[in-house]
Amino acid sequence: MTYCVAMRLSGGVVFASDSRTNAGVDHISTFRKLHVLHQDSERTLVLQSAGNLATTQSIINLLRLRAKDDERANLLNTTSMFDAASLIGETVREVIHRDSSAQQSGSSTDFSCNILLGGQIIGEPPRLFHIYPEGNFIEATEDTPYFQIGESKYGKPIIDRVLTYDTPLEQAMCCALISIDSTLRSNLSVGLPLDVMIYRRDSFASDEQYRITEKNPYFATIRKAWSEGLLNTFLQMPPLNLAEE
Amino acid sequence: MTYCVAMRLSGGVVFASDSRTNAGVDHISTFRKLHVLHQDSERTLVLQSAGNLATTQSIINLLRLRAKDDERANLLNTTSMFDAASLIGETVREVIHRDSSAQQSGSSTDFSCNILLGGQIIGEPPRLFHIYPEGNFIEATEDTPYFQIGESKYGKPIIDRVLTYDTPLEQAMCCALISIDSTLRSNLSVGLPLDVMIYRRDSFASDEQYRITEKNPYFATIRKAWSEGLLNTFLQMPPLNLAEE
Numbered sequence: 001m002t003y004c005v006a007m008r009l010s011g012g013v014v015f016a017s018d019s020r021t022n023a024g025v026d027h028i029s030t031f032r033k034l035h036v037l038h039q040d041s042e043r044t045l046v047l048q049s050a051g052n053l054a055t056t057q058s059i060i061n062l063l064r065l066r067a068k069d070d071e072r073a074n075l076l077n078t079t080s081m082f083d084a085a086s087l088i089g090e091t092v093r094e095v096i097h098r099d100s101s102a103q104q105s106g107s108s109t110d111f112s113c114n115i116l117l118g119g120q121i122i123g124e125p126p127r128l129f130h131i132y133p134e135g136n137f138i139e140a141t142e143d144t145p146y147f148q149i150g151e152s153k154y155g156k157p158i159i160d161r162v163l164t165y166d167t168p169l170e171q172a173m174c175c176a177l178i179s180i181d182s183t184l185r186s187n188l189s190v191g192l193p194l195d196v197m198i199y200r201r202d203s204f205a206s207d208e209q210y211r212i213t214e215k216n217p218y219f220a221t222i223r224k225a226w227s228e229g230l231l232n233t234f235l236q237m238p239p240l241n242l243a244e245e
Numbered sequence: 246m247t248y249c250v251a252m253r254l255s256g257g258v259v260f261a262s263d264s265r266t267n268a269g270v271d272h273i274s275t276f277r278k279l280h281v282l283h284q285d286s287e288r289t290l291v292l293q294s295a296g297n298l299a300t301t302q303s304i305i306n307l308l309r310l311r312a313k314d315d316e317r318a319n320l321l322n323t324t325s326m327f328d329a330a331s332l333i334g335e336t337v338r339e340v341i342h343r344d345s346s347a348q349q350s351g352s353s354t355d356f357s358c359n360i361l362l363g364g365q366i367i368g369e370p371p372r373l374f375h376i377y378p379e380g381n382f383i384e385a386t387e388d389t390p391y392f393q394i395g396e397s398k399y400g401k402p403i404i405d406r407v408l409t410y411d412t413p414l415e416q417a418m419c420c421a422l423i424s425i426d427s428t429l430r431s432n433l434s435v436g437l438p439l440d441v442m443i444y445r446r447d448s449f450a451s452d453e454q455y456r457i458t459e460k461n462p463y464f465a466t467i468r469k470a471w472s473e474g475l476l477n478t479f480l481q482m483p484p485l486n487l488a489e490e
C-alpha cells in the first residue's frame with residue numbers, strides 16, 4: 001500500500017509520501033513515490049503516485065522521456081498546470097489500457113493508479129490536482145486544500161482538525177508528518193522512509209526535499225511529542241457522565 | 246455505512262455504535278445497531294451489526310425468535326460465549342445463503358454483514374467475538390482487546406494510542422466516543438445518535454445503556470475538549486527542522 005498527501009496552501013505546496021511497496025506481505029520493497037520535474041525560474045512539478053507499481057513507474061518514465069522531446073506537448077513545455085494534469089491523465093489512460101488489454105481472461109490484476117500533481121508554472125499560482133485511474137482529475141481549492149491517495153483514512157482526522165488554507169507551510173508539514181505517523185501505527189503496509197518536499201509560492205525551486213528515516217531526530221521528536229500530547233489530552237477529558245441528557 | 250466498536254477489558258466490556266443506515270446518499274435512516282439479550286444474574290449478550298440491513302435485521306430477528314424455543318440451542322440457553330458465537334455464525338450463513346441464492350443473475354447486491362458479540366455467560370469471564378460474513382469468528386485477547394466493524398479506519402488511530410486491556414471502563418467509553426467523533430467528522434455516512442453500553446464484569450446487568458444525541462452535554466463537552474486539546478498539542482509541536490539528520 002501507499003500513503004501520500006499534498007497540501008496546497010496560501011504559501012505554497014507541501015508534499016509527503018511513504019515509500020513502502022508490497023505485493024502481498026512477503027514482497028515488500030522501498031520505492032520512491034515522489035518525483036520532481038524542475039526548470040529554474042519557470043516551473044516546479046511534483047508527482048506522487050499510488051497503485052500498481054508497474055503502472056506508476058511506466059507513467060513516470062514515459063512522462064520523463066517525453067519531456068525531452070520538444071516537438072510535442074510535454075510536462076516541461078506546457079504553459080499551465082491544467083495542461084500538465086491533462087497530459088498525465090492521457091498517459092495514465094495509455095498505460096492502463098496497454099497493460100490491462102494484455103491481461104489473460106480470468107486474471108484479475110488491478111492495473112489502476114492515482115496520481116497527485118502539485119507545483120507551479122510561471123504565470124499561474126501554485127495548483128494541486130488529483131488524477132484518477134480513468135485519467136480525469138479534480139483540483140484542490142481553498143475550501144478543500146489537500147488531497148490524499150492510498151491508505152488515506154487513518155491519517156485524515158488529524159488533517160481535518162488542524163489544516164486550513166492559511167496554515168503556514170512548516171506547520172502543514174508537521175501536520176502531514178503526524179498524519180503519516182498515525183497511518184504507520186495502524187497499517188503495516190505503509191512504511192518509512194518518507195519522501196517530503198516543501199514548495200514555496202513563486203520560488204520555482206526544488207531544493208527543500210528531504211528523505212526521512214527512522215533515525216531523523218525531528219520526526220522522532222514529534223512522534224513522541226504527539227503521542228504524549230494526545231495521551232495527556234485524553235487523560236484530561238472530563239469524567240464520564242452520559243445520563244444527564 | 247456504520248461504525249461500531251467494542252472493547253473487552255479487565256473490568257468488563259464497552260460498546261458504542263452509530264445508527265446511520267444508507268442505501269446511496271438519498272435513502273438515509275436511523276436504525277439501532279446495538280441489541281441486548283439479557284437474563285438476570287446469568288447472562289448479558291450484546292450484538293452490534295454492520296452491513297446489509299435486511300441481512301442484519303433478519304439475523305437479529307431469527308436469533309430473538311429462536312431464543313423463545315427452549316427445545317433447541319439458542320442464545321438464552323447456551324452455556325458459553327463460544328457456543329453463542331457459533332449459533333450467530335450459523336444464522337449469518339443461513340440468512341446470507343437464503344438471500345443471495347434468490348438473487349437474479351447479473352445483479353450484484355452485497356448481502357454480507359459483520360457482527361460483534363460481547364458480554365458474559367455465568368461460569369465464564371466476559372468475552373468478545375467478531376463474526377464474519379462467512380460465519381466464522383475471532384475472539385478478542387488481552388493483546389488486542391478491541392474490535393471494530395464498518396467504517397473503522399478513521400477512528401482506529403486514537404484507540405491504538407490510548408487503549409490497553411487495563412483501561413478503566415469509563416475511560417474506554419470516552420475513548421470510544423472520541424473514536425466515533427473522529428469518524429463522524431471524516432465520513433458523512435456515519436451519524437448520530439449513538440447507542441452505547443457499559444457492561445461491568447460479573448454484573449450480568451444491562452442497565453448502563455444510553456442513547457447519545459447531538460444534544461448530549463457530555464458528548465458535546467468531550468468533542469470540544471478533544472478538538473481543542475488536539476489543536477493545542479499541534480500548536481506546541483517543535484518548529485520544523487528536517488535537515489539535521
